[in-house]
Amino acid sequence: QLGSYAPEAILGRAGAVAEEGVMEIWLSSEDTGAYGVDLSTHIGSLLSELVAAAPRDVMFRLGMTNPPHVMAHLPAVAAALRHPRVFSFLHVPVQSGSNAVLGAMRREYTVEEFNELADYIAREVPGVTVATDVIAGFPGETDEDWARTMDLVRGHRFPVVNISQFYPRPGTPAARMKRLPTQVVKRRSRELTALVASFAPHERLVGTTQ
Numbered sequence: 001q002l003g004s005y006a007p008e009a010i011l012g013r014a015g016a017v018a019e020e021g022v023m024e025i026w027l028s029s030e031d032t033g034a035y036g037v038d039l040s041t042h043i044g045s046l047l048s049e050l051v052a053a054a055p056r057d058v059m060f061r062l063g064m065t066n067p068p069h070v071m072a073h074l075p076a077v078a079a080a081l082r083h084p085r086v087f088s089f090l091h092v093p094v095q096s097g098s099n100a101v102l103g104a105m106r107r108e109y110t111v112e113e114f115n116e117l118a119d120y121i122a123r124e125v126p127g128v129t130v131a132t133d134v135i136a137g138f139p140g141e142t143d144e145d146w147a148r149t150m151d152l153v154r155g156h157r158f159p160v161v162n163i164s165q166f167y168p169r170p171g172t173p174a175a176r177m178k179r180l181p182t183q184v185v186k187r188r189s190r191e192l193t194a195l196v197a198s199f200a201p202h203e204r205l206v207g208t209t210q
Contacts, residue, residue: 033065044076093133097152131160137185139177159201
């Protein structure tokens with residue numbers, strides 16, 4: 001069950017730590033993009049309020065957000081990420097480039113929706129860093145499914161990809177599924193690791209001041 005802190009409470013806390021000398025504030029939760037769904041507001045609005053209220057030397061960073069909720073507020077989120085006192089960084093897990101695998105994972109979004117989100121943010125926030133997560137070797141993942149994941153990552157050239165090999169959490173539906181051979185899972189993880197390493201994402205920063 002979703003429970004969001006009132007904007008006033010977050011603004012008050014941010015103001016208090018700023019007075020203590022904190023220079024960087026991270027907004028974090030299990031799904032930051034879902035903030036405010038129960039309060040008729042959203043994360044983009046909260047970020048705008050925080051930036052307006054905080055001292056000029058305080059920076060803000062948005063925590064991990066899953067695609068479904070943030071999709072409804074992309075313009076506001078992009079506007080917040082463009083602000084000079086908000087880090088141009090967004091962590092949005094995709095987990096798989098295959099709709100079949102996303103369905104088996106019970107994710108509430110499609111590959112097409114994720115691509116729409118990633119493309120929009122990349123277009124509307126110059127220099128943004130988009131980070132994502134991928135699970136290698138989910139039960140039932142075929143070679144074709146994995147190839148689609150590789151193609152998705154290759155297409156977006158994510159500078160940060162958190163790669164995990166599937167591990168069955170006790171009590172989850174996936175724990176009862178037939179697991180892929182360990183060597184297959186490890187090979188897929190190594191393939192994606194090598195692909196991401198080939199992007200050399202920080203070369204564009206050489207000669208600049210950050």
